[in-house]
Amino acid sequence: MNSTCLIDGYEVVIGFETHVQLSTRSKIFSRAATAFGAEPNTQACAVDLALPGTLPVMNRAAVECAIRFGLAVGAQIAPRSVFARKNYFYPDLPKGYQISQYEIPVVQGGAVTFWLEQGKGASQQRVQRTVRLVRAHLEEDAGKSLHEDFHGMSGIDLNRAGTPLLEIVTEPDLRSSAEAVAYAKALHRIVTWIGICDGNMQEGSFRCDANVSVRKPGQPLGTRREIKNLNSFKFMQQAIDYEVRWQIEQLEDGHAIEQATVLFDPDSGQTRAMRTKEDAADYRYFPDPDLPPLVIAPGWVQQVGAQMPELPDVMAQRFEQQYGLPAYDAATLTQSRAMAAYFEDTVRAGAAPKAASNWIMVELSRRLNAAELDIEACPVSPAVLAALLARVADGTLSQSAAKQVLEELWSGSGSGEPLARVDAIIEAKGLRQMNDTGALQAIVAQVIEANPKNVAEYRAGKDKALNALVGQVMKATQGKANPQQVSELLRQALAQG
Structure with a gap:
């Protein structure tokens, strides 16, 4: 259970249901394709359309995805689970029921642990939170109702009907919107990391429903309202x-909260009721007579476990131990397998781990975000970044000059082997750092003579005055001097004067 955060004297209680679209080539009970973006109703076969005489056949790849997830979150993989019919009537549900799991799901229990940033500025700290999972069960998706461009009518696209989903349900352990978002991001990282989902929220591959209620501390759980289909962390x-x-306003005004399903309108920033929330009894669950129980042998679980990648939390711990990185760096670099691989490739190419971490998390990430690129599409390869950091480490480049070189590398300048490419840009731009002690001493002497006020302030005990003098030297050398060397030479000269 996580810490309590009160809002106007009320405790917020949040549980999550997340529909993860599994990365299989075909649907959960048919051979129809699952590719996104096809013309409406071109990827719906006879099984998806529920034509008479058709029978569902379980997709083995979807079951394996469920096993992978269960292993990733430390859950129990049920040796025997059962499919049920969830009955409701909606235009985009051809059969009049959805095949899901109810009493015996394939994944039972487990937990998701994540870090949460609390406070601001100097008081900011990272605290660890854990959310318990109730279950994760396999089910089929419904189709989609289209309400635009139909001259007042609605259209039905059944391409999504039968798409394999893993619905992941939590205990009501979350106590704030910040915790909810942090959990959702952690879950998103897990399912993309282990390769069971592409995580594309805009295309509906990762859809979250938040069950929200409030209560006075110590009171029973309040009546929850379910916010459906949240497809971005911001929203x-x-x-x-x-x-x-x-x-809270409703309760303070003396009104009771009614259980309901609501939608969020990003334009107004408000939720609005869609329908009265159903309970399990309303769906009249019963075992699907067309599907036998799903039996998973221990050997299959072991086989899947042997093929699992190193999980992000385990990798983060290894980064701390193997590379001496702070916990924050290790956690940031393992947000995706691609970023973790980029970091390790940069270190293998010769970069110091902490320097590589700093440049990837700051300079590269800033440019990737601005260009809306994933790190797989980074125009600067790990080997080239390692070559750039090598020239910072040997004193050829200052930090500021290295950023200029990175800008050139980003735009595709230079050619040849990584180090030759970096060196060519350094020479072409005249960015080689000035390390000639004699030449620097002469410039330092000129700056001291030209800035008597700063000199007097420094000798009076104002250390910040030294920064102004360093800045003057850097200006005189067009930023080519080594700032640390300049600072030391200034201290020596001022001590002698």
């Missing part, structure tokens, strides 16, 4: 914050 936090405020 997730906004929706939960609005819903919490709305529920």
